[in-house]
Amino acid sequence: MYTFSSKLKTFSFILMLLGVLGIGYGFFSAPKTIQDVETILAADSHGHHDAKHDAHATQKHDAKAEAEHNEHLEHVLHQLQNKPWAAVYVAGLFFMLISLGVLAFYAIQQVAQAGWSPVLFRVMQGITAYLLPGSIIVFILLLLSGFHLNHLFVWMNEGVTEVGHENYDKLIAGKSGYLNFPFWIIRAAIFIAGWNLYRYLSRKNCLAQDESNDNTFYKKNFKMSAAFLVFFIVTESIMSWDWIMSVDPHWFSTLFGWYVFASFFVSGITVISMVTLYLKSKGYLEHVNTSHIHDLSKFMFGISVFWTYLWFSQFMLIWYSNIPEEVTYFITRIEHYNITFFGAVVMNFIFPFLVLINTDFKRITWIIVMAGTVILAGHYIDFFNMIMPATVGDQWFIGITEIAAILFFLGLFIFVVFTALTKAPLLPKRNPLIEESKHFHY
């Protein structure tokens, strides 16, 4: 049995505390009125944009320019008020999706009746324990957006579907049969309930199998995992449109579900690898050998390449066809998010590709941890790139609030995952494939 070391527990609490402080600071320091925004922008432009400032000054008496200026200020105000919300949303979503990715990986192992992985099942179940708190937090954030506490989802704005209203938007109105708050939140509730139900029952059966005399619980898990994977791939796809793609309600991409999936799937596998290496370094998981680690690294390598394939496919088709309503998505990112947009490709593709391509490196702990850290940071940035341009625009920054949100969810993640790991033996001893898994060598 694993015992949660008090050192790690304290560390997770410190992370959460720092996170709460930073997030609180983010909300506290967000501008409340247009006047605040004006001072912020003036301070920003001081020095760099003197010419622009003068232009504003000369037009001061022009009523139309004044109105436009105010509209711009209000827009920036909304973006700056969104900033702490978006920071919390991106980090919360990212950590929840990591545990969902691990759940999908676990279900695939069950359905494939994989012989190598059963020694890692309890690690995977430990990580998926975060799914429940994580998805509840994301659900609450979605609810708060629905109650207009923030402007993350512009299609929720008042009057967007009302003809004649100043906010009326023909394109969104056309999608309102699908994209409306009640249907959207009900879908979210069903998805989250379904994922958590599978996670709960599958864990229960896996524990019951330990004490069983036959393989009934194993077979039950096999059937249930197959059903879950069907449910998962449909709901995951819809989830990605609902919770991520809909922040840009005019834009759509048909491979978006796969793209999001690849991103959190590789992150999930990376976390399995890192938690396994941590537990091994503490002397647990005696049956996990370098061949298991090697296999996980191969998945990290392979799914990183798969992510890049989807990233590029999405980019190239839209770049080549150059249709205004589609290409604006990438123009925004390349103009205002250049460093994070291309940085994500370097961190998620070029770096892991060059490091993990070597067979020997796939077994060396410090290399896996280093590559894994870069992959996780890179995929956080990938989600950042998906959410921020539509919610925060060019006011983005990875500063105190964003880092604090990551720290908070990381602390919570560590606390929940390692608490769950103490609840059951780390070896599923009656799994019918456990002997094969213990002797997995190549």
Added chain:
Amino acid sequence: MSNTKVIHALYNDDDILMDAVKQTRKAHYHIEEVFTPFPVHGLDKAMGLAPTRLAICAFIYGCIGISFATWMMWNIMINPTGGWPQDIGGKPSFSYLQNMPAFVPVMFEMTVFFAAHLMVITFYLRSRLWPFKEAENPDVRTTDDHFLMEVSVNNNEDELVSFFHKTGAVEVKVVEKH
């Protein structure tokens, strides 16, 4: 030309063969070669063969492929002095960098093409295989359902024969090798 004697020990199961290979290595007999009807997982490690360097070749070939594709697309699509710069769909920027995303699939395919084909050719050369080459395996049954281990003899014929019978061989022969 000196004639040397070798032992041919035949097995009919890959697990028994693997155990036999390990025992033979432990007893410090010299395994010349093992012939199998299909690749046996882990046999190279059990025999103590050096790891393959084919992967390094593959990486180099891939690099050659991507460089070739980059050069090729420059000359096909862009090069203003070299031939026929292409203007497709009103995108006549004639700049390699601005058109690069469209060339990425070509670069990818060329990387795979070069890596795959050159790797196969390298493998054939390294294994000394070419069309119409006479088969080297000493017993036709190794192309069907038998596994054959060839071990060199150093004046210890009887010792080896009894040793291999004990490892589960279905047949042990002493053969003159030319």
